[in-house]
Amino acid sequence: MLSFLHKKTAGKGILVLKVNGFDLKATVINGSRDELKVTVSVTSHKVEPIAALGDVFEQLQNVLGKNMPNTVLLLHVSAISGLVEVTESFESEDKGNLLEMLRWEMEGIVATQSPNWDLGWLLMGRGYINAEQREALTTLVAEEKNMAAQPSGRGPMRYGEVALREQMVSKEQISECLHIQQQLQLSDQRLLTQWRPQLEKASDSAGMLDGSDAVKKYLCTSMPIAQHQQWLEAVKKISGSANVPRLNLRQVYPFAGSTVPLVGESDETILLTEFHQAYIYCAVLSNGRVLDAAMIKCSNQPVDISAVADLIGNGAFVDIARWFVADFNHAYSEQISYLETVLALTPESLVSRTQLNDEALLCELGVAQHFLGASPLLLAPLAGMPPPDPFYRSKNFKVFMGVLTVPLFIAAYEGYYHWTLENIKRELITKEEQLNRLKESKKEQRKESQEAGKNIQLFEAKQKDLTQLQSEKQLVEQVIVKRQAFMARLLPVLSESINDGVVLETLKETKWYEFSLTGKAVDQASIDDFNQVLSISLEALHMYVAKSPSNFSGDTALMQNGVYAFEFLLKHQEAE
Numbered sequence: 001m002l003s004f005l006h007k008k009t010a011g012k013g014i015l016v017l018k019v020n021g022f023d024l025k026a027t028v029i030n031g032s033r034d035e036l037k038v039t040v041s042v043t044s045h046k047v048e049p050i051a052a053l054g055d056v057f058e059q060l061q062n063v064l065g066k067n068m069p070n071t072v073l074l075l076h077v078s079a080i081s082g083l084v085e086v087t088e089s090f091e092s093e094d095k096g097n098l099l100e101m102l103r104w105e106m107e108g109i110v111a112t113q114s115p116n117w118d119l120g121w122l123l124m125g126r127g128y129i130n131a132e133q134r135e136a137l138t139t140l141v142a143e144e145k146n147m148a149a150q151p152s153g154r155g156p157m158r159y160g161e162v163a164l165r166e167q168m169v170s171k172e173q174i175s176e177c178l179h180i181q182q183q184l185q186l187s188d189q190r191l192l193t194q195w196r197p198q199l200e201k202a203s204d205s206a207g208m209l210d211g212s213d214a215v216k217k218y219l220c221t222s223m224p225i226a227q228h229q230q231w232l233e234a235v236k237k238i239s240g241s242a243n244v245p246r247l248n249l250r251q252v253y254p255f256a257g258s259t260v261p262l263v264g265e266s267d268e269t270i271l272l273t274e275f276h277q278a279y280i281y282c283a284v285l286s287n288g289r290v291l292d293a294a295m296i297k298c299s300n301q302p303v304d305i306s307a308v309a310d311l312i313g314n315g316a317f318v319d320i321a322r323w324f325v326a327d328f329n330h331a332y333s334e335q336i337s338y339l340e341t342v343l344a345l346t347p348e349s350l351v352s353r354t355q356l357n358d359e360a361l362l363c364e365l366g367v368a369q370h371f372l373g374a375s376p377l378l379l380a381p382l383a384g385m386p387p388p389d390p391f392y393r394s395k396n397f398k399v400f401m402g403v404l405t406v407p408l409f410i411a412a413y414e415g416y417y418h419w420t421l422e423n424i425k426r427e428l429i430t431k432e433e434q435l436n437r438l439k440e441s442k443k444e445q446r447k448e449s450q451e452a453g454k455n456i457q458l459f460e461a462k463q464k465d466l467t468q469l470q471s472e473k474q475l476v477e478q479v480i481v482k483r484q485a486f487m488a489r490l491l492p493v494l495s496e497s498i499n500d501g502v503v504l505e506t507l508k509e510t511k512w513y514e515f516s517l518t519g520k521a522v523d524q525a526s527i528d529d530f531n532q533v534l535s536i537s538l539e540a541l542h543m544y545v546a547k548s549p550s551n552f553s554g555d556t557a558l559m560q561n562g563v564y565a566f567e568f569l570l571k572h573q574e575a576e
Contacts, residue, residue: 012067013039014371015247016364017056018075019231020255020277022047022125022180026056027364028069036368038361040064045126047180049234061243070245072384073367074231077278079223079254079382082109083293084195085215103193106222110191113279113295119159121278121299122177128169131331135302137163191222196380198289219290221254221380228252232385251381253367256281256295259326260378261369262350262362268321271312273339273347275325275332280308284316290378292316305335309342326350326362486513489541497534501526513543513572521564527557531568538570546571 013030027041040063044055060068084105086098120134129137137159144156157165160174198217232249239247255276263272265288274281278299284291294311296304311317325336325347336347351359370379494517498504504519521527531550538544547569549557557564 012069014071014073014368015060015069016073016075016368017053018363020077020125022122022177024049024052024056026060027361028060028064029364029368030069036365038364041361041364049231050237053234053238057238057244066243068245070247072235072247072249073371074235074249074252074384075255075258075363075367076223076227076231076252077255078114078227079221079252080106080110080113080295081219081221081254081256081293081380082106082295083290084218084220086218087215099193099195102195102218102220103191103222106191106193106220109295110222110224113297118278118299119174119177119181122180123163123169123173125277126173126177126180128173128177129163131302133168137166137168138302140166190225192225192228192382193220193222194380194382195220217290219293219378219380221382223252223254223382228382236385249384251367251371251384253370253379253381255363257283257290257293257379258363259324259350259366260285260290261366263324266322269319271317271320271323271343271345273308273312273323273325273336275303275327275329275335277329282308282312282317284320285378288378303332303335305338308335309339312339312343320345322348324348324350326359328360328362330359486541490515490543493537493541494534497530497537499526499529499533502530510569514546515570517568517570519566520560521557521566524551524556524564527564527566528552534568542573543570544573545569 013028016027016029018025018027022045024044024046025041026044028039029036030039031037040060042056042059042063044052044059046052046055057068082105084102086101086105120129120137123129124131124134140162141157141159144162147156160169160178163169164171164174195218198219231252235247235249238244256274256279257272259274260272260283263270263285266285267287269284269286269291272281272283272285278297280296280298280303281293282296283293292315296308296311298304312320320343323343323345326349327333327336340347349359350362367379367381370381494504494507501522502519503521504517506516506518508516508518510516521530528550531545531548531552535545545553545568547553547555547567549555549564549566549568557566559565
């Protein structure tokens with residue numbers, strides 16, 4: 001179960017097309033956020049894109065009926081990936097200059113790694129020879145080249161000629177593969193390149209380089225523009241035809257590294273090795289980025305596993321914690337065992353992470369998972385079909401609007417004429433209504449003048465009441481200010497009269513300038529002392545203690561729960 005997916009697939013799934021040069025495999029992948037599954041996978045051995053697409057959609061219709069997906073991803077053998085290093089001193093802020101630099105770097109990688117012009121690979125891909133026969137033919141072709149180097153005057157026999165001489169293939173089979181080779185090798189070999197910078201900069205551990213020589217890595221994918229456009233046009237042409245839904249080719253992926261999203265993010269240093277029919281791909285991953293990547297082409301020669309071992313024994317390929325391997329053709333078990341002894345690691349199969357028994361579908365699952373957003377930084381796919389033009393730019397819409405121009409003009413003129421007549425009628429009616437309103441307005445004005453006189457009298461009465469209320473408000477405000485000033489003086493007097501044995505609880509005004517003061521004391525002496533100090537302090541406020549639980553007044557406080565509760569009554573002295 002792929003539990004690390006970040007979003008769901010569409011209801012009808014994703015259609016992944018895998019083009020290896022001599023056939024087309026179409027795989028429908030469906031599922032939910034937590035699990036991807038392969039619904040159906042069909043293959044067409046036709047080479048021409050439109051014919052191959054028609055073949056696979058016919059097969060898909062037999063299985064899915066009308067429930068065919070319209071989201072399409074393309075895996076193409078001519079899309080080659082590479083890790084390009086650029087010094088920061090060279091890099092320009094102009095993305096156009098950087099793109100040209102990366103495209104120039106990728107031209108050499110595509111030229112050396114693309115298997116399109118290898119006749120032996122095409123013969124084996126079409127099933128006309130096996131791996132052993134291809135290896136034997138490769139050896140014989142090499143011997144022919146060595147013999148041609150000697151002064152015998154005879155040129156070396158080519159690959160197809162040697163295959164015919166050894167009676168491994170027929171002339172018809174050679175012609176077919178040469179035709180495929182010609183289709184794959186288009187005359188326009190300009191590259192379409194997409195790049196993605198890595199998260200961190202590469203730096204030398206010894207600190208020998210200065211800042212201007214720092215290196216930045218870019219994960220790039222390149223593909224001949226002609227082949228890219230060829231498949232876009234083919235998908236566009238077949239889209240919406242009989243029994244085919246409206247297709248949207250979203251992205252184009254390379255074979256190399258297509259299983260990287262299946263590994264998942266990890267802080268360990270992981271080696272991923274993919275054994276494809278055309279090449280072996282090795283990548284070192286850590287913390288969601290590609291540290292190093294390399295491809296070893298084997299479409300025109302036997303697999304040199306010792307070269308792979310030498311490669312992964314240098315640079316970022318050392319100190320590997322885990323090793324994942326994908327054997328798409330189930331033909332490299334001996335080579336994997338050899339690498340196991342070199343790395344001293346047990347290879348982990350990606351099949352166990354997908355719960356599928358068919359390892360040949362790992363590429364499709366990997367790109368589907370990347371498209372769904374599970375591993376956005378580990379691949380750099382090429383763009384697919386551009387978004388459709390707005391409907392108003394379509395040719396049919398322009399023709400339709402041209403046909404409607406004359407009747408629309410006539411209808412607009414008739415509408416304007418009718419609108420003008422209606423406006424004149426409305427103006428006449430409005431004028432008549434205005435005259436009637438003028439007559440009625442004279443009567444209303446008389447009534448309004450009488451009501452205005454009454455309102456003036458009422459306003460004058462209200463104004464008098466307002467003046468009286470304002471006077472009362474000023475008086476109340478003066479009293480409040482005076483009361484606030486009195487309380488501002490009273491509270492400090494109470495605070496200064498308290499001794500250590502007395503605690504005040506409440507101060508309540510029972511009457512005008514008459515206060516009830518309650519509290520507790522530790523003993524009667526503290527109450528007496530508080531009474532004496534308070535009596536003296538209140539004289540400045542023209543107040544006195546009218547009632548007190550003090551021995552001086554002949555009373556005592558009541559004891560409650562071990563403490564004395566008291567209540568003082570403070571009054572204001574009447575003016576003499």
